[in-house]
Amino acid sequence: MKGFIVRIYxxxxxxxxxxxxxxxxxxxxxxxxxxxxxxxxxxxxxVENNAKKLKKGEMPERRNEVRIKKEIPFAFISGKRNLDAxxxxxxxxxxxxxxxxxxxxPAGDIVSLQVKDSATKAKVMWVKKEIxxxxxxxxxxxxxxxxxxxxxxxNTSLMMxxxxxxxx
Numbered sequence: 185m186k187g188f189i190v191r192i193y194x195x196x197x198x199x200x201x202x203x204x205x206x207x208x209x210x211x212x213x214x215x216x217x218x219x220x221x222x223x224x225x226x227x228x229x230x231v232e233n234n235a236k237k238l239k240k241g242e243m244p245e246r247r248n249e250v251r252i253k254k255e256i257p258f259a260f261i262s263g264k265r266n267l268d269a270x271x272x273x274x275x276x277x278x279x280x281x282x283x284x285x286x287x288x289x290p291a292g293d294i295v296s297l298q299v300k301d302s303a304t305k306a307k308v309m310w311v312k313k314e315i316x317x318x319x320x321x322x323x324x325x326x327x328x329x330x331x332x333x334x335x336x337x338x339n340t341s342l343m344m345x346x347x348x349x350x351x352x
Contacts, residue, residue: 186210188228216250226250251275260287272321278306279331283320286313295324297331304329 187210194204201221207228208215218224227250251273260269260283267287272280283289289311297304305328312321 190224218250223250223252226252251278251280274331276326276330278309278323278325280321280323282316283322285319287320289320289322294327297324304331306331 189208189210190205191207192203192205194202196202203221203224204217204219205224206215206217207224216227218227230250252275253273254271256271258269258271260267260281267283267285269281269283272282274280289295289308291308291310293308295306295308297306304326306324307327309323309325311323313319315321
């Protein structure tokens with residue numbers, strides 16, 4: 185059984201799902217922040233899922249922040265082609281994406297992200313093509329600027345431009 189220390193700094197009586205604080209896992213270095221009940225729950229379930237993965241011999245979660253699972257459609261621009269894509273999850277420092285086409289997107293490449301009037305650059309950390317034979321799935325780390333998708337809806341205009349990427 186895992187032990188946690190939860191510190192709540194802000195709570196609204198009329199909106200009980202809105203609370204702000206940090207969580208520390210007993211015996212584990214570091215802490216994770218949350219800004220609502222869903223993020224707190226995500227921290228607990230991530231720890232539980234990591235414990236199950238370790239038993240199966242899989243890699244544990246290495247991020248220090250919570251990933252919000254949310255599908256937000258966007259256009260991935262590769263050369264002169266606009267490709268359909270969507271986020272799978274996001275956090276303050278990165279996001280997981282799915283491009284609905286096979287794209288040569290090498291790890292280490294830098295892509296430009298634009299949400300409304302803010303621009304960000306992200307580094308491709310990993311790419312998996314074997315999960316879906318008709319798509320490219322990648323993990324991106326924000327390296328310049330800030331990406332704020334909190335509260336984003338499915339019609340949010342997010343645009344990503346990959347330089348010199350080849351479409352299969």
